[in-house]
Structures are given as structure tokens and as C-alpha cells.
Amino acid sequence: MVSCNWATTALLALLSVSSAGVHAAPQKYKPDPDQIKEKRQLLATIATDIPFTRIPVTLITIGTIGTLGPTFTRVPTLNTNTLLTLGTLPGTRIPVTLQTLPQYTTSSTLPVYTAPTTSSTLPVYTAPTTSSTLPVYTPPTTPPYGYTTPGTTSSSRTTTSTSSTRTSSSATPIYTPVTGANNTCYNRLKIDVLQRTDPDQFNMLLLAWQKVQTSPDSDPFSHYQLSGIHGAPYIPWQMGPGSYDTNRGYCTHGSALFTTWHRPYLLALEQALFHAAISIANQFTVPAVRTQYLNAAGRVRLPYWDWSDPVSQSYLPPITMQPTVTVTRPDGSGNAVSASIANPVFAYNFLSLSSVSVFPAPWNAPPRLSTRRYPDGSWGDRSYLASSSMQSGFSGRVTSTYNAFLSTTYNLFSNRVESIHDSIHGAVGGGGQMGSVAYSAYDPIFWLHHCNVDRLMAMFQATSPGLFVTPASAVGTFARPVPPNTIDDANSDLFPFRRADGSWYKSVHLNPVNTIWGMRYGYPEVPCSYQTRTPAELDTFTTNQVNTLYGGGRTIPGTSREWNVRLLIDQAEIPGGYDIYVYGGTRPQDPYADPYGKGYIGSLSSMTMGSPDQYKQSRIRFVDVSLNAYLKEYGYASADPYKITEYIRRDLSYTIIANGKPCYFQDLYTAKYAVYSREVYDGGKDDVLPYYTSDPYYHTNVTEGYPGGIKYLDEILYPVKVDGTREVPWAEVNSTRIQT
Incomplete structure (x- = not known):
């Protein structure tokens, strides 16, 4: 059974950041997926160790089926165990196919892009011989037409380093300022x-x-x-x-x-x-x-x-x-x-x-x-x-x-x-x-x-x-x-x-x-x-x-709901490069061989630094994958929030590929995903951008019970790093923008 246990095994102690930016393998780290649940009382003391600013987030309870629409009940405080539940979810694993990533072949099922041309081959660019009618540029009257004459610094300082991960230069630097065109x-x-x-x-x-x-x-x-x-x-x-x-x-x-x-x-x-x-x-x-x-x-x-x-x-x-x-x-x-x-x-x-x-x-x-x-x-x-x-x-x-x-x-x-x-x-x-x-x-x-x-x-x-x-x-x-x-x-x-x-x-x-x-x-x-x-x-x-470019034909004033999946991980947990993919609707039969096939919605990508064994500096990375286009494609764009949360709970799936091999949420300590929505007001004016009229609503009923899915808001708002501390990602302060 192939998994990413090698990642958690490699992190046997807390990752540390040295002054050289080199991260040592941990010595005492033992990932425990239930650690957050069992030790939530420790959150009360976090502020004494790592200062952070809490972000106001509103929790909601979805109304029952049969009503004309959902009732959103605001829960006044963040430190609460009240969840957005619609029922108890079984703690089942997300089904995946376990196999290694094969070599791509010409028989790939990915669609082949045909360039927009009447020819069967890609167009060949041929430069014209006619003169341009665009504004005339007057070249400099004296040479050179090349780079700015390099200057030299007055420093003659020489340094040495005994670290195997650093090099030193003792040459007097010669540089050309970066100024662009002149x-x-x-x-x-x-x-x-x-x-x-x-x-x-x-x-x-x-x-x-x-x-x-x-x-x-x-x-x-x-x-x-x-x-x-x-x-x-x-x-x-x-x-x-x-x-x-x-x-x-x-x-x-x-x-x-x-x-x-x-x-x-x-x-x-x-x-x-x-x-x-x-x-x-x-x-x-x-x-x-x-x-x-x-x-x-x-x-x-x-x-x-x-x-x-x-x-x-x-x-x-x-x-x-x-x-x-x-x-x-x-x-x-x-x-x-x-x-x-x-x-x-x-x-x-x-x-x-x-x-x-x-x-x-x-x-x-x-x-x-x-x-x-x-x-x-x-x-x-x-x-x-x-x-x-x-x-x-x-x-x-x-x-x-x-x-x-x-x-x-x-x-x-x-x-x-x-x-x-x-x-x-x-x-x-x-x-x-x-x-x-x-x-x-x-x-x-x-x-x-x-x-x-x-x-x-x-x-x-x-x-x-x-x-x-x-x-x-x-x-x-x-x-x-x-x-x-x-x-x-x-x-x-x-x-x-x-x-x-x-x-x-x-x-x-x-x-x-x-x-x-x-x-x-x-x-x-x-x-x-x-x-x-x-x-x-x-x-x-x-x-x-x-x-005009990215607004999707918006013309009618009003409030709509924006749906997202937030994918989150400490980038130092897995060495090399890895991706967390979100799929919905019709999925690729083998996401490991065809990760961008039918059903691909979005992903969190972490590029390799150059070697599959090299760890990155410990830092929480996250991406918000929009679900609106996916919901529209499958007929849920205008559905009430209850139906939407039920649909995406059943339909969305997640795949992790690390250095070309399958990896799983249950084998990771910091990887999480959450579904949230928020209200956006669009005035329908071309010269005014829409703006948020509510804080995010985190729908924990969609994710609890699944490996990697959040059960408590603290898991996504104050996520755990590989060393057990917590980090507040780049949060949106004062997220409700009032615009007249």
C-alpha cells in the first residue's frame, strides 16, 4: 500500500529554521490527527507563546428541509464548539486508487488542443516587410545602444564561510542597474x-x-x-x-x-x-x-x-x-x-x-x-x-x-x-x-x-x-x-x-x-x-x-453567495513537490495518471525546490478554490445553501500527489480542507467592483468525519504547523468592506 508515511516518518522532530534557512529533520514529532480535538483547551494559552489576532468569523446553522429558505443564526463568539451540522457523518475514508504515477504516453485521454487555424498544423509566424505605422522611435544619436556602462562599488571587504551550505565571494562587484528600456x-x-x-x-x-x-x-x-x-x-x-x-x-x-x-x-x-x-x-x-x-x-x-x-x-x-x-x-x-x-x-x-x-x-x-x-x-x-x-x-x-x-x-x-x-x-x-x-x-x-x-x-x-x-x-x-x-x-x-x-x-x-x-x-x-x-x-x-475581463457578464445588481474550498498545509511537511487536487462531478478514472482531467476544479500546488528530498521553510500555505463555476455546471448555482452543502459533501473528492506518488490526508498532520461561503454585493456597475457584505461561513457539516476535513474552526483559522505551534495565515482583516 503506497502512502506518504515517508513524509511523516522523515519529520521525526520539530522542523526548525536555522539562520541559513536549512531545515533539520525533527526528533520528537509524532503526528496525531486527533491532537487538535484532544487538546483544544491549549488554545487558551496560545497568545502567551505566539501572538496573533483573531479574525471575526460568523457561524451559521442551516435551516431544516421543508422551509422556504435557510435560516442563518449567527453565533456570537469564536470560542465555541457549536458546529454547522446537518447530521452525523460516518468517519469513512475517501476512496482512492492506489498506484504509482505512470509515464505519460501519446495515448493520454487528455484532450489535444488544436490551435485556432484552418491549417492542420500550428501557424508559422512570418515577419512582414512593410513598415509599421505605430509611433516612430528615435534611437540614441550616440553609441552604445547596449547596456548602461557598469559601475563598481567601493567595497573591498572579503568574507569567508565555513558552512557547507554557503559560498562567499571576495570579488569587487560590477553591476548594471536594472532600469528597463530608456x-x-x-x-x-x-x-x-x-x-x-x-x-x-x-x-x-x-x-x-x-x-x-x-x-x-x-x-x-x-x-x-x-x-x-x-x-x-x-x-x-x-x-x-x-x-x-x-x-x-x-x-x-x-x-x-x-x-x-x-x-x-x-x-x-x-x-x-x-x-x-x-x-x-x-x-x-x-x-x-x-x-x-x-x-x-x-x-x-x-x-x-x-x-x-x-x-x-x-x-x-x-x-x-x-x-x-x-x-x-x-x-x-x-x-x-x-x-x-x-x-x-x-x-x-x-x-x-x-x-x-x-x-x-x-x-x-x-x-x-x-x-x-x-x-x-x-x-x-x-x-x-x-x-x-x-x-x-x-x-x-x-x-x-x-x-x-x-x-x-x-x-x-x-x-x-x-x-x-x-x-x-x-x-x-x-x-x-x-x-x-x-x-x-x-x-x-x-x-x-x-x-x-x-x-x-x-x-x-x-x-x-x-x-x-x-x-x-x-x-x-x-x-x-x-x-x-x-x-x-x-x-x-x-x-x-x-x-x-x-x-x-x-x-x-x-x-x-x-x-x-x-x-x-x-x-x-x-x-x-x-x-x-x-x-x-x-x-x-x-x-x-x-x-469586463473577469466579471463573467455581471449586470444585475444584488447579493450572491460565493462558495470556496480552502486547502491548507504547512509546506514543510512534505519534501519535494506536491499537489492537492479538488474534483467534482465527473472525475478522471485515475487521477494519479490524469490529475487535470474531467472534474478538476482547482488545486494547491507546492513546487519542488529542485530535489524531491529537500524540505521548504516551515510556513502555512493556503489556496481558496472557487466552487461557483462547478456549482453552475451541475445546476446548483441558484440552489439554497442546504442543498448545496449536501451536494458538495457527497460529491467533492480530494487527491494528493507528492513527488509523483499518492499521498493521503490521514497520513499528514497539517493538511486540511474547509468549505466556506460568504455574501457578495454587486452593484452591477462596470466601474465599481463587488464587495463582501459578510464574514465567511464555514460549513463544517461538509467536512467533519472525513480525513483532512475540518471539524473545528480553529483548525482552519489557527492552523497547526509541523512543530506544533500555530500560525495565522495572511488573513483578511476588516473583511466586510462598506462601499457606497
Whole structure:
């Protein structure tokens, strides 16, 4: 019988966080699923050990069958054993099929995505020869057109480290500030829109990205080094002497800084692409042609992939599944010629075996010299499976994206977006680079994916200008091993990125939203054309865009009920990578072989750090999976709460896959799920977002009696970590927003 007992066995003592961010195996930890029930009286003393703020939550009792509607009785206090019960549930296990995850084959039952074209093959992009009619860019009159001249720090300090998990550098750092493009503000566009509406710019983007990908590994602005900032090979990037944690990259996953750190990260690649495009355009010798492509190069910005767009419905952009593209480029004499090149947004090809030799197995194997999605046994790409997996989660994803904009704290918004982001890494990777924190940035689609995360951040800044990063527990990174109780806030350094004056980027430098225009980019929903408008005008415009894109055709004013499943776990309980899936309606026959098949609603994903044996820093992670689209599909959208809770109690099921093998709630200590609903008022106005009019109602009658299902509210509001302490996740304070 295969289970995840190996995870709880490995945690034989309480996980501890060292100053280096390395987590030792526990010595005394003995998971007991009944521990919470038997020792609930200990909650009264928690405040003396770990301070937290209780969140006002209202409990309800559903009315009896036969009435015209349910009666919601508010229970006045949180510390009560009153449950939302509709009857006694037997303590049965959720039936699962026990087998190991097989290799994907071409006989998969997942639907194959066919790109929207009349041809039977994916469309081949061909650059035009006609000049662009978009605004003319005037290039600099003096060279160089490349990077800003590097500066050097005055520090000559040398440090050493005896820790086997750290490295030290004694070289004087040479750095290039991350400033992005150095001309006019242009909008970053959705990649398929860019391909269709500005083919000259798209042509130059492809040529520039190819140049960045083929730049030597030693170039700090090569694709190799920029991707390595995120994770492996765990080396300093333009930083001087210091002690570094070589168990992780610079990225701030699971942190309040998740969205803000990735903004200068994206800007660094955009800077490289912009200057590479200018350099290539200057190689054309015919003046008219050179002017045409210099104009296009000046507009080069990083495009995004909107995985919640109702039109494309989460399918991968067709261009990202196409191995080759046709471009117009300068030949050796500077003449414009048509050529077929390896598509730089399909895959990244490492330059040599030495490029991957610094990675641990299996990432250093010769077949892995190219990035892949859902690779087969021969490391062949099967992006069509990634596309199908993404589409199966579209309905819940678009609702979750919309709900993120209803967040009443920035940290909660960031966590919600990061949770959606995590599931996308899992759905796209399928055993390829995108499923690993250490290697995901090497896949070009990573950058399109994160550009959309940055876009959502900008849109939230525009619609909620009074909300931004607030202090929260810090997460250790390559450049910043953190001891326990360290706090991150808007003034925390965003290593390794420097501003034009040489200082480190901080989140505070990225707020308010109009700071992106100073970085020479915008988005269609936060456009450069609004630079002279007031914040209120931008708020109105962006809110209208949010409602139009993700609001699902909302037009009628009124109050509705939003239904969610909250999945929760201490990410340190299971090493490596794992996913908790929610299914409803028609389920896949074998969820372990086809986790994103029919019936998939949503998931909590935790990417591997690079090794299946590596534990993450202890931290409660959660995701809210929207059930509204699922309820609508099966005819329960307008049903009364009693019928809904009875239906989802009987119908929903959960599957855990850890490092490719089945895992079970009953073998875990911190993994929980809860069903809750809350009322939302929608005024039906395009320029006003809906808002919550009630606190969450946790329907414990749906989950009690099942492994992992909560019985008491404290299990979800003050969840237990692997060391037995409790942590309040990023909660929504003052959750009832009054809006006139």
C-alpha cells in the first residue's frame, strides 16, 4: 500500500529554521490527527507563546428541509464548539486508487488542443516587410545602444564561510542597474495580440530573445544568468562579498514580497531584450529598413500570457508551442532576409554540457539541454498536454482571479495571485522545468506567465491605491538567510536588483502604480496614455477592465453567495513537490495518471525546490478554490445553501500527489480542507467592483468525519504547523468592506 508515511516518518522532530534557512529533520514529532480535538483547551494559552489576532468569523446553522429558505443564526463568539451540522457523518475514508504515477504516453485521454487555424498544423509566424505605422522611435544619436556602462562599488571587504551550505565571494562587484528600456513608455501586450497587431515589434522581440538566449553564460544579462537568479545554479548575480545560502535562489516565494520582487526581475529581462533589439536593428544597412526596425525595436517590451482570459481560456498561446519561426533579420551584409530560427518562446537551449553540469541530477543529463513541458521518455516536448491541463482549470481560475481583486489587504491579494500562479507552474510543467522553483525560469513561458502576474499587481494597485505591502514573516533567499521571527515589509531589500543610483530596489519604490510608467512600460489596463490622468480616473478605467475581463457578464445588481474550498498545509511537511487536487462531478478514472482531467476544479500546488528530498521553510500555505463555476455546471448555482452543502459533501473528492506518488490526508498532520461561503454585493456597475457584505461561513457539516476535513474552526483559522505551534495565515482583516 503506497502512502506518504515517508513524509511523516522523515519529520521525526520539530522542523526548525536555522539562520541559513536549512531545515533539520525533527526528533520528537509524532503526528496525531486527533491532537487538535484532544487538546483544544491549549488554545487558551496560545497568545502567551505566539501572538496573533483573531479574525471575526460568523457561524451559521442551516435551516431544516421543508422551509422556504435557510435560516442563518449567527453565533456570537469564536470560542465555541457549536458546529454547522446537518447530521452525523460516518468517519469513512475517501476512496482512492492506489498506484504509482505512470509515464505519460501519446495515448493520454487528455484532450489535444488544436490551435485556432484552418491549417492542420500550428501557424508559422512570418515577419512582414512593410513598415509599421505605430509611433516612430528615435534611437540614441550616440553609441552604445547596449547596456548602461557598469559601475563598481567601493567595497573591498572579503568574507569567508565555513558552512557547507554557503559560498562567499571576495570579488569587487560590477553591476548594471536594472532600469528597463530608456525611451518612451510603451504598453506590454498580450503575446497573441502583439503578434497580430504589431508584427514588426514581434519580429524584433524574437530576434532579441534569440540573441539573449545565445549570449555566453558569463554575460549577466544572458538568458542563462537571468534565469539562474530565480534558482539554480545558486551563484551570486552582480553582488560582492557575502555569505550566501546555496539551497535556494533569490526568489521570494511564499512571502509578502512575492509580487514586488518579480517586478524588477522582469524588468531586467526587458532591459536585455530592448537593448538587444536596438543592436540588431542597427545592423540593417538600407536606411529605410533600418529606420523601420529601429522604430519597432524601440517598442520592444516583454509580452504577457493572460491565463484567465475568457477568449483563450487558459490554453497556451499557440506561438509558444511552435518549435521554429520565420523572421526577417539582417544577413552578414546588413540586408534584410527571411530566415527560419529556433523559436525563443518555445524553449531555451542550453549552450553546452558545461551549462548544466553545475546542476544536480537529473537536471545535468545530456538529454536535458533544452527546456521541455510534459517531456516524454526521450525528453521530447508535449506542450499540447500542458495546454490541455491548463484549459481544464479555466473556469475556477478566472473566478479566482476576479476574487483576488476583492481582497481588502495587499498581502492577501498577493497570496491569492501566488496561489493561482503556483497551480499554473504545476499544470504547465508536467515533469519539465516549469514544475521546479530552481529551473522554471529557464522555460521562456515562465516570463510570459510572470509578466501577467505583474500585470495583475499593477491592476490591483490601480483599483486599490490605498493598499500595499504590510509587515509579514520573512522568507529566506539566496542572499538573505533569515533567522526566526524576521519580518519583511515594504522597505526590505529586493536582492539582487539595483536602481540607477546603485541602491537596492525595495517594494516602496514600486508604489504607487504610476511608477511602472517611469520604468517605461504600462499595460492595456494600466496604459501609458493615462500618465496625465488622475488616480481616480485610472481607478475607474482599470476597474471597468477588471469587470469586463473577469466579471463573467455581471449586470444585475444584488447579493450572491460565493462558495470556496480552502486547502491548507504547512509546506514543510512534505519534501519535494506536491499537489492537492479538488474534483467534482465527473472525475478522471485515475487521477494519479490524469490529475487535470474531467472534474478538476482547482488545486494547491507546492513546487519542488529542485530535489524531491529537500524540505521548504516551515510556513502555512493556503489556496481558496472557487466552487461557483462547478456549482453552475451541475445546476446548483441558484440552489439554497442546504442543498448545496449536501451536494458538495457527497460529491467533492480530494487527491494528493507528492513527488509523483499518492499521498493521503490521514497520513499528514497539517493538511486540511474547509468549505466556506460568504455574501457578495454587486452593484452591477462596470466601474465599481463587488464587495463582501459578510464574514465567511464555514460549513463544517461538509467536512467533519472525513480525513483532512475540518471539524473545528480553529483548525482552519489557527492552523497547526509541523512543530506544533500555530500560525495565522495572511488573513483578511476588516473583511466586510462598506462601499457606497
